[in-house]
Amino acid sequence: MQGNFITTRLNAMLGWGRKYSLFHYPYVTACCGMEYMSAACAHFDIDRFGAGWTRFSPRQSDLLLVIGTISQKQAPVLRTVYDQMTEPKWVIAFGACAVSGGIYDNYAVVQGVDQVIPVDILIPGCPPRPEMVLDGLLKLQDKIQKTKQDWRWKKQRS
């Protein structure tokens, strides 16, 4: 009884903590990077939602922002970057190219990064407005809050 009560609240608290402390890694390959800079800097201020800390190392981040066109030659690199991130981790595909390949329906471009890594939120647009990015971020935060949190050390103990 006691254990159940604590675990339930802990799950909500963990979700709350995780959704407001997203360290993101911008994997910028194309022009959407400009829009990312706009969303991340003071005017639109992604920091209001607790995702202000950009880490330029996948090993220190838990949110991967795939921003821009991913070519076939880049797919192995992207998967390596994703694999290097520590759990729990989330992925946002930012812009039409990352979502579906965009206008580049050709031999060189991956038709959506979900062919390479699992994606949580898809933000379309060429490029998406910063408002859309922030909306996508809020939706991801909702998703994180509602998820049953991965609770490894407890699993190992029991």
Added chain:
Amino acid sequence: MEETAILDALKERFPKGVLETSVPLGDATVVIRRDALLEIIPFLKEKPYEFAVLLDLTCVDYPERAERFEMVYHLFSLVTNKRLRIKLAVPESAAVVDSLVRFWKNADWLEREVFDMFGVRFAGHPNLRRLFMNDDFEGHPLRKDYPLRKRQPMIQLRK
């Protein structure tokens, strides 16, 4: 110097090498024989024309033509402030053109790009490898007969 002056000079100097000249939209254009390229380029680089800049080097695929590929060179002269376009046809059966790396260093990567995208080879090129695609890529993607939807992923895709 008028646009046609360089074309007249070329016709006079290389009566066999020059096949056709025209000035579409004001740009001097000369169509030459494939084996005359190495004779004509030094002539253009010397005085008084001094085409010191190779602006672009590319290729076009015309599948309906007997000689399928057409190489296109764009030259620019800083001295006379003139441009010149050189075209030459290349058959698919013997898709080899003389390399221009010894004349312009930037021809190196441009020719590698043409080799990568069209499969035209360049005789005398120091390092003729693919420029954009990965080394185990099959085919040449800008050829018109390359399948439009053909993908060659480097890793196993998830779906």
